[in-house]
Amino acid sequence: MEPSLDDGGIPIEYYIVEKMDVESGRWLPSGRFKEPFAELNNLVPGQEYKFRVLAVNTEGESEPLNGDKSIIAKNPFDEPGKPGTPEAVDWDKDHVDLVWKPPLNDGGSPITAYAIEKREKGTDKWIKAAGSIGPI
Incomplete structure (x- = not known):
């Protein structure tokens, strides 16, 4: 108007x-x-x-x-889609380096960080593996 x-x-x-x-x-x-x-x-x-x-x-x-x-009345942006499947590119007994593709749909706003979670073999419980990290 x-x-x-x-x-x-x-x-x-x-x-x-x-x-x-x-x-x-x-x-x-x-x-x-x-x-x-x-x-x-x-x-x-x-x-x-x-x-x-x-x-x-x-x-x-x-x-x-x-x-x-x-x-x-709603936030003009939606939640982003899922990122690509993480892939381990390097690892040893106490660390792993992961890579993944960004989501195909960013929800209308740039991706600012990723939350990394892990779960131990044999359990269903996911826990944060690292703080939020910026896009790769």
Whole structure:
């Protein structure tokens, strides 16, 4: 949504942002903002919302401008896919060097580290083998 191009000849004092929970269909005020920017908190994760904005000056409120799309309140990134199968390239009695391929899907955000786990032969319990390490 773009800021109003016409202030009616009187400067805009603030903007009113409203949100609609798509499930209920009711518009609710989310806040007043001096600038044409709003960071809205306390959305319910997984809930679908629509937004609209009204410009306000001393003569009153504009008609609302509705956003083009609804959004679902969630992190815009997903968890990455699994990395490739680790392969031991060097080892002795007390260490191993592993290599693997990065995941095919990074979830929309660069991979920043890998968690390395190990389990002893004959057990089902995995434990951290090293701290998180950066991509290889």
